[in-house]
Amino acid sequence: MRLESLKLRNFRNFIELECASFLQVNMFIGKNAQGKSNILESINFALSGESFRGAKSSEILRRDGAVTNAVVEGSVSRLSSTDKIVCDFTNDNKQIQLNGKNSSKSKLRQKYFSVIFCPESLSIVKNGPAERRKFFDDFIDVISIEKAQIREEYVRCIASRNRVLRNALFGKMSHKEAREVLDSLQPIFLQLATKLVSARVETIKSITPKAQSIFKGIFKNPNVDISVDYVISQQSAIAWSANQVYDRLSARSDDLREAEQRVGQSLVGPHKHDVRFIVNGHDSRHYCSQGQQRAMILAYKIAQVLQYYEVYKEYPVLLLDDVFSELDSERRKSILEIFKEIPAQIFLTTTDIEERKDFDKKKRIKIFKVKDGIIE
């Protein structure tokens, strides 16, 4: 998968940009606030129709009273075909076109995939369980249609459950009636919940060995150890059988029956579970340095790239926004070594010129200097 060309108009701080000469590694170098991350964001729009910074359409338009419309146009090749993707932004709308026809984020997702590492990625470790679940769930959606379906069905099932619980809480339905509906939903709820847990655990187990070896490579230390634990009600469940998961969820669901009625919400199930990143036996959220956390998330992101290749025999595009900060010079070097070994197309931003030297030897790198919304 490769981005062949990129055109921008009125996108963030870019008036016009046209670029048709990307190589395998593309490095955007510039001072702070020149537009480096904006370029990565635009590339991600071309690949997925989405901002990795959660930006709304109105935030994309260049700040200039006269600007009412912004455009990202990308040409992306995959295997033998090349597609033209256009994202057209107005203040309150975004339209996606694929080869001249109206399209959507979900259609792009079926064709293209990009793995993004940016400063915000650290929130996967630092924030609550929701972001960690999302990290793996989003990847499940990409990697397996079957597992994505299980997830979709589970989300619908929980929505129904919650609707019933809420209706009972607000008196729109009697508690007896609600109980009957919930009881009839219970077998399918437990089944879907168990399947979703299995899907997550399988995904974790498939990418962890890859992440492990990348992490050891970054720290040049065969003795460091990273893994991910799956946590159900404060208990490590990574090694549980499907039956164990089912029994546990079922028992807990019985226990929390009344509490669920009181709050009008489903309190048991995979939407409450945690996935914990473990370094040398300790929860990375509390015991790791900033640099270790960064290297660990990066290792799991690169593991996703490798896993995607295993499934689709093609590499996703890797977007790396300010990947080197907070890391010491040895760590930076090891990460560059790893990038050189991965045939994925890479776009990265940095404020320092130093890192380029190492890449130059192989001549597969192109440097773009970014200054105030212009590539020099």
Place this chain on the structure above:
Amino acid sequence: MRLESLKLRNFRNFIELECASFLQVNMFIGKNAQGKSNILESINFALSGESFRGAKSSEILRRDGAVTNAVVEGSVSRLSSTDKIVCDFTNDNKQIQLNGKNSSKSKLRQKYFSVIFCPESLSIVKNGPAERRKFFDDFIDVISIEKAQIREEYVRCIASRNRVLRNALFGKMSHKEAREVLDSLQPIFLQLATKLVSARVETIKSITPKAQSIFKGIFKNPNVDISVDYVISQQSAIAWSANQVYDRLSARSDDLREAEQRVGQSLVGPHKHDVRFIVNGHDSRHYCSQGQQRAMILAYKIAQVLQYYEVYKEYPVLLLDDVFSELDSERRKSILEIFKEIPAQIFLTTTDIEERKDFDKKKRIKIFKVKDGIIE
């Protein structure tokens, strides 16, 4: 205010550390995961009895089966006196002693103050309004006893209001009864709410000119502009009079009366307001680069240091964890220039040796090399 000496035992990855030779600027240099941030965290314990990373007592103890106790001991001078502060950690408890007598975080807060900038500080911009409110509210508590009292009373008032609303929701109280209590609370609620808004706006207005000039200094550009807006129900309220605030809160409280009963919570008041960081007229949360956001938070933190001096004629201690990352070399240099002008005692961590050169000229700097829990 100065940290004169520091002793650690079994704190994080430090078995033993003793240091009595701090200067005005103290730089901890080391590779990733050697313990640099742990030292800053221990200094913050000596000054405030708290971790700036929100660590629990059990997370402080060195990971070694035999360790059951950790100690931080700091000697801190302020004006003419010097105090000895000891924090003693066991797995589930922390004890603070000040000059040999049992003490508490709040007692330390009355005597000492440290301003901390760390990677997590960026969440002030990135996350929701709660963290931005906290940033200013915590400073209000330090800078003005009067305003801190208003805040405390408001928090108590909201707690009472919420209790009544919850009791009515869960049928422990009739809606009529609840309404009567809420009506009797309403005048004091509106008065406290208005006072708290004024306290926040005053604090914002007092530190913004300082932050402004620091930010211009970092970007070496007289035309960049930063400010903070106070936002009530999506409207800019930074220029409102107390009467305007009162009327607005009162009208909105009337409007949301029923909604409050439905959810059992207070939906109007300063605990719902936002404070927005504005750069060149745009909300920094959406329009700023990572480097700009970092520089802006740093500017507001340094403004707190200067404001503290204005009030107490003494500088707080400034702790800077990985302050240089994500910034280009020009920005790093300007920040170092600014640090040199502030007579506050500074402790900072970095992975790069480069920054020290510039400081050395004035000979007020001490370099500590940190390697695997040892200062070399």
